[in-house]
Amino acid sequence: MRVVSAVIIATGIVLAPVVWFGLSWLMSDEDYAGGAVDSTARIELEMLRQQIEDLQLRMSDLQTEIARLPAGGAGSNAPFLPDADGERQIWEQTEGTDLDYAQVVLIADRLNVNRGLNVAGGRYLSEKLGRPREDLSDSCQPMTNPELKEKLVTEQVGPIRVSMLQPAIESLRIVFENIRSVDPDLYSRINTAGALCVRRIRGTVNSLSTHSYGLAVDLNIDGKLDNFTDGKTQLGLTIMADFFFDEGWVWGAGFGREDSMHFEISRRQLDTWIAEGRL
Secondary structure, three states: OHHHHHHHHHHHHHHHHHHHHHHHHHOOHHHHOOHHHHHHHHHHHHHHHHHHHHHHHHHHHHHHHHHHOOOOOOOOOOOOOOOOOOOOOOOOOOOOOOOOOOOEEEOOOHHHOOOOOOEOOHHHHHHHHOOOOOOOOOOOEOOOOHHHHHOEEEEEEOOEEEEEEHHHHHHHHHHHHHHHHHOHHHHHOEEEEEOOOEOEOOOOOOOEOHHHHOOEEEEEEOOEOOOOOOOEEEHHHHHHHHHHHHOOEEEHHHOOOOOOOEEEEEHHHHHHHHHOOOO
């Protein structure tokens, strides 16, 4: 029996890297072409990833058990020594349980997540829309530009309440409705860390962020803020990113200084709204 177990373990050790390579290949950019399909695919792939990691850990435990057996193994009464806490606690998704959208995962191909979408940037926003106010500080202040202020709206948009320019509010509502229709559990756990904040970028004299125009929003799962610049994010944000991409939003996960809570309107989308007379 022990020999059979050893053979199974050896086979698993050989196959696990192959399965992992196949999983990584499946997660190439071309698989993320549309939000509704991609969110389901990401969930299934994340489940497979967790199951593979679980399998590798269990194989490691079995190897340890076999190594402790006396020579010959057969008929031995040598006990199996568990982990210090009595058992290994591993998150794994099984049918009928909730997916842990707040769990932290690596951002795959991080610098290419926006696939051709670019930020507008403070200088371009100022050229096209004017400045939201003239005097800036490091703290959030009210918007005073009359033309922009006229388009500023504060509303409940899906699961969050935000202040943004009208076209951004309408676009965000579409994003959230698409998420709700495909994944209501994720939708119910979306929270925000803020949208409109008219201030200069900290460390600069007079530079503006997209938040200053009400064209960006910071989101998280269950109110748990994502760590800044660590190359990781919450699983729920990776799923949401596809829906934002479909509506022309840039994800901060692809910034040089990763900020995966941050979503902002792309330059392409901004130009579209200006051409349509919406801004």
